[in-house]
Amino acid sequence: MARAEPAVRSSHATTTATWRAQVWEALRPYDPFRSIKAALQVLVVVSVLITTLLVFVAMESKTGIRIITIFSIIASLLITQFVAHGLTAPLREMTAVTKAMANGDYGRRVAIVRRDEVGELADAFNLMAADLEAVDRHRKELVANVSHELRTPIAALRAVLENVVDGVVEADPETMRTALAQTERLSRLVSQLLDLSRLDSGVVLLDAKRFEVWPYLAAVIKTASLGLQGGPGAGTRARADVHLHLDVSPPELTAYADAERLHQVVANLVDNAVKHSPPSGRVTVRARRGAGPGSLDLEVLDEGPGIPAAERGRVFERFNRGSARASGPADGGTGLGLAIARWAVDLHGGAILVAESPRGCRIRVTLPGSGPAAL
Secondary structure (H helix, E strand, C coil): CCCHHHHHHHHHHHHHHHHHHHHHHHCHHHCCCCCHHHHHHHHHHHHHHHHHHHHHHHHHHCCCHHHHHHHHHHHHHHHHHHHHHHHHHHHHHHHHHHHHHHCCCCCCCCCCCCCCHHHHHHHHHHHHHHHHHHHHHHHHHHHHHHHHHHHHHHHHHHHHHHHHHCCCCCCCHHHHHHHHHHHHHHHHHHHHHHHHHHHHHCCCECCEEEEEHHHHHHHHHHHHHCCCCCCCCCCCCCCCCCEEEEEEECCCCEEEEEHHHHHHHHHHHHHHHHHCCCCCCEEEEEEEECCCCCCEEEEEECCCCCCCHHHCCCCCCCCCCCCCCCCCCCCCCCCCHHHHHHHHHHHCCCEEEEECCCCCCEEEEEECCCCCCEC
């Protein structure tokens, strides 16, 4: 019984706290600090009481009714002005912040000094301002990053062509391959930007079907081995020394997903793993049956330097290349591949993350199978 007594007291305290919270919430319409309606009612009551008190004073002191009326009006106006100023101060501040936001200043916020409906509006207004500030910052970063990414292959391609035109170099196959590589890099970036545009517009629909995993992934691996990324804007694979391995169990495994979107996921993950693999490294694509019908657990493993735990939450952000994955060759990656992979996985209602691995990097994709068909 001694051991049960603290638990009983804790349960009683929780019940009491819950009951008090319910009573407090029920009394909210009558709380002048948390309800504008109640504050106005208090204002009317106080004004009437002051007027009544002045009338009694006039009756006792035989003061003229006109003087009492003037004093009553002045007192009511002062009280009304004080209450109205407190009620409208956050609204005036929101107006000033709105004008500042219209001029491009998204850093200002409204001070929350009230607990009533105006205070709740100020809180929601601050959340909206924070979202707009984040969107504006993301827009500026996107424009800056896209401008930089587009300028690099264009400048390289222009330099190659100028050298050919000026007769500095011959238009031999090696020079043309260099120009072609920059053109493919530019095409790949444009294709990825179009994917991100569809992501932001939210108009992409899924065409999910059941398919056999082994032949499907084998085709993706073969495409990567031939130096292609798959899909529009194909580019060259700079790491021909890296070996690609497919591991599907059981061999007759089937899955339910949009084949085109899943191709984007696998191709981007394989391309990212190849770029960061050591010389003569190995990239493994592993597929297993998931928990639900038609679900799929997919992993892409490499033998590179891996990703520190502190950076794993940011590797799927746009234009994020990661500082610890710099040991791979300078391949001109855009930092969009993993962001597009996460987008395609999210469309399926699945999850993608960087899993623990004793060596290299392991990215795990989980598709629910019979999840949402469109977003």
